[in-house]
Amino acid sequence: MREQHDRLVEQYLARVEQATASLPQQSRDELLSDLREHIDAALAESPSKSEADVRAILERLGDPEEIAAAAGSSPTGTDPAYAPGSRKKRVWLGIGIVAAVVIGIVALCGLVFFSTTERSALSDTSTLERLTEDLSAH
């Protein structure tokens, strides 16, 4: 029973250790001892100390990869979205999108501005025409 608990906890901590391979040794040791302390304290407080309790405690602690990411460890997975090169590319893509939106807004404003001035210019000419007509009539 106890052995099974230890095995689950050790497996979990080993996964955290693996996920935090890129962290400095000190931060890694600190994180692992914090997590171990958390698990020990939670188990000490759990009334039945069953295997389900151990699983629930580990479940609540969360995914080792997620904890590693929070600790600033670069992912060990091969997800290309996290590679440094593509990260740079994504930044540029972001800048590109923002630039396109800004240009679009400026173009739209320009269009609205010119169409209104054109219309007012037109109405100006018609007033002018009316005026000259009035004048010539007199």
Add this chain to the structure above:
Amino acid sequence: MLALLAEREHYGLELVRRLSEELGMVTSEGTLYPLLSRLRRAEKIATTWRESPHGPPRRYYALAPAGESALAQFRRGWVAFRTQVDRIMGTEHQ
């Protein structure tokens, strides 16, 4: 986290549980430990080991002077931000 520690000191499990339960935070509890480490390294919180009535000794976290001023600064910033948003959204009296 600093606000909870301003109330009183907590041990790791207790602090992490309070954050995830009371605040309804969806994040996994384990991700809060790296944050605690950073606050400790920035000397915003201080830690002491203490014996526990049941189980192994526990590391207690308390607010350090730098943490108190960081919390005060955050509170001011938060009130200013909240007021601005309330004004924009028309939710001042809700």
